[in-house]
Amino acid sequence: MARSAKDARLAQPSGRARKPDAKAPDAPARLSPGDALEIYRAMLLIRTLDGRMMTLQRQGRIGFYGACTGQEAAVVASAYALRKTDWIFPALREGAAMLLRGFPLVPYLAQVFGNSGDVTKARQMPSHQAARAVNQVSWGSCIGTQLPQAVGAAWAAKLKHDDTVVLAHLGDGATSSADFHTAMNFAGVFRVPVVFFCQNNHWSISLPTSKQSASESIAIKAVAYGFPGVKVDGNDGEAVWAAVSAAVARARGGGGPTLVEAETYRMGAHSSSDDPSKYRDPKEVEAWRARDPLDRLRARLVREGHWDAGKDAALSAQLLAEVNSAIAEAEALPPPPVGSLFDDVYCALPWHLEEQRRELLAGR
Numbered sequence: 001m002a003r004s005a006k007d008a009r010l011a012q013p014s015g016r017a018r019k020p021d022a023k024a025p026d027a028p029a030r031l032s033p034g035d036a037l038e039i040y041r042a043m044l045l046i047r048t049l050d051g052r053m054m055t056l057q058r059q060g061r062i063g064f065y066g067a068c069t070g071q072e073a074a075v076v077a078s079a080y081a082l083r084k085t086d087w088i089f090p091a092l093r094e095g096a097a098m099l100l101r102g103f104p105l106v107p108y109l110a111q112v113f114g115n116s117g118d119v120t121k122a123r124q125m126p127s128h129q130a131a132r133a134v135n136q137v138s139w140g141s142c143i144g145t146q147l148p149q150a151v152g153a154a155w156a157a158k159l160k161h162d163d164t165v166v167l168a169h170l171g172d173g174a175t176s177s178a179d180f181h182t183a184m185n186f187a188g189v190f191r192v193p194v195v196f197f198c199q200n201n202h203w204s205i206s207l208p209t210s211k212q213s214a215s216e217s218i219a220i221k222a223v224a225y226g227f228p229g230v231k232v233d234g235n236d237g238e239a240v241w242a243a244v245s246a247a248v249a250r251a252r253g254g255g256g257p258t259l260v261e262a263e264t265y266r267m268g269a270h271s272s273s274d275d276p277s278k279y280r281d282p283k284e285v286e287a288w289r290a291r292d293p294l295d296r297l298r299a300r301l302v303r304e305g306h307w308d309a310g311k312d313a314a315l316s317a318q319l320l321a322e323v324n325s326a327i328a329e330a331e332a333l334p335p336p337p338v339g340s341l342f343d344d345v346y347c348a349l350p351w352h353l354e355e356q357r358r359e360l361l362a363g364r
Contacts, residue, residue: 031238033306039080039237040297040307041315043072046096047294048319050268052327053112057272061331062112066127068093070235070267073293074199076100077240078167078262081248086165087135089150092271093199094169095127101134105322109330117333121340127271144170144177147196151183154192154251165251166194167244173204175221176212184259188225191256195247196222198259199234201266206279222259234262235293238300265291338364 031039050067057065068075071093079088079097088097099108110117112126119131120138130138137153139146150168157164174180175198187194198218202209215221222229228250232243240262247258265288269276276285301307342349342357349357 031241033301033304035080035241036238036297036301037306039073039076039241040294040301041319042076042080042096042100043237043294043297044315045099045319045323046072046075048316049096049323052320052323053109054268054272056327062126063114064126064272065112066092066095066271067268068096068266070288070292071199071201071264073237073297074197074234074240074262074264077237078169078197078244078260081241081244082165082167085135086167086248087137087150087153089137089146089153089166089168090139091146091169091171091174091199092127092139093171095129095136098129098131098134098136101136103129103131103134103136105326106330107131109326110333113330113333114335115330115333116336117330118336121343122336144174144179144183146170147174147177147179147183148186151187151192151194154187154194154257155190158190158192163252164193165248166192167248168194168196170196170198171204172198172200172202172209172218173207173212174198175218176204184222184225184257187257188227191227191254193251193254194257195244195251196257196259197244198261200261200263201234203266203270203276203280205270205274206276217261219259219261227257227259229259229261231261231263234264235291235296237293237297264293267292 046068050069053062053065054067056062075094075097079094079100082088084101088094090097095108099105107117107119108129111120111124111129114122114126116122124130124138125141128138128141130136137146137149147168147170150166154166157166168183170180184196186192187196200209200218204212217231219229219231230243230247232239234240243260247260250256250258267285267289298307298312339357339361342353346353
């Protein structure tokens with residue numbers, strides 16, 4: 001497919017969001033104070049929630065958890081750039097985008113507990129939340145598999161002449177997967193309305209990005225597939241929002257895909273099963289802690305007169321109370337009914353499974 005010289009120039013990674021295509025309307029240059037406060041609240045909720053859930057895992061009350069400490073700006077601001085009708089195909093650390101989009105906290109936590117409050121009936125690993133109500137698909141733990149799925153959904157939207165945009169999240173490690181190449185190539189050829197959003201947190205579990213890719217950036221990988229790649233400061237919520245807003249506008253206007261690389265840092269462990277002290281220099285962590293995305297956005301809001309220490313303390317206390325109340329409610333829910341094992345497998349349950357279900361329920 002032919003590409004213009006303009007397209008080639010736009011494919012070069014940059015430190016800020018640019019208007020990638022003439023078909024896309026200009027995105028606002030700055031977040032309004034109200035939008036910035038909403039993003040900050042959502043980020044603080046994730047930080048509060050992750051801290052409590054990691055404690056619960058250490059207490060043996062849940063089995064597994066994947067926190068996104070240090071990456072909250074990338075998670076929230078990228079989702080904030082979407083319409084509610086758009087779709088999200090997440091990786092491990094984007095589940096909380098569901099909360100931003102209006103999903104209730106109790107069933108969100110019930111998924112981690114794996115009980116009857118989980119809308120997906122406790123059939124997935126913890127931290128694999130999904131809900132049709134907020135257009136968010138579950139990821140499958142296998143790295144990168146959500147990317148061709150996201151491209152397929154975007155292609156379907158294009159074929160239906162629907163203006164839906166699909167946001168496909170991935171980590172830096174996923175760019176080494178075959179599914180990444182498949183998704184990028186198909187998206188570029190067919191110019192589907194998808195935004196690939198890579199959180200480059202510098203560590204694919206214990207492997208640093210420098211040992212898995214010789215490219216000068218993740219964003220530059222888009223050049224080979226014929227569409228723009230943009231690199232932004234992933235700890236700057238406004239920069240993330242602006243970059244993704246421009247990419248979403250481009251996709252919605254028929255301009256095709258964009259790869260956004262958000263450079264950020266995973267300040268905690270890869271998951272509750274990981275010990276990063278075995279492979280990571282603590283000085284590196286402290287250097288990135290000085291760039292904490294919550295501190296940066298809070299400082300901007302205070303500097304511009306929209307926030308202060310008293311309001312921040314009150315919000316922190318309010319969110320902690322909300323999280324603790326939701327945990328108590330979610331943890332008290334019973335396990336899913338055993339008979340639900342047979343639900344949603346066949347349109348009409350075969351006779352032998354119907355027989356097995358009767359035997360199971362009769363023996364309880």
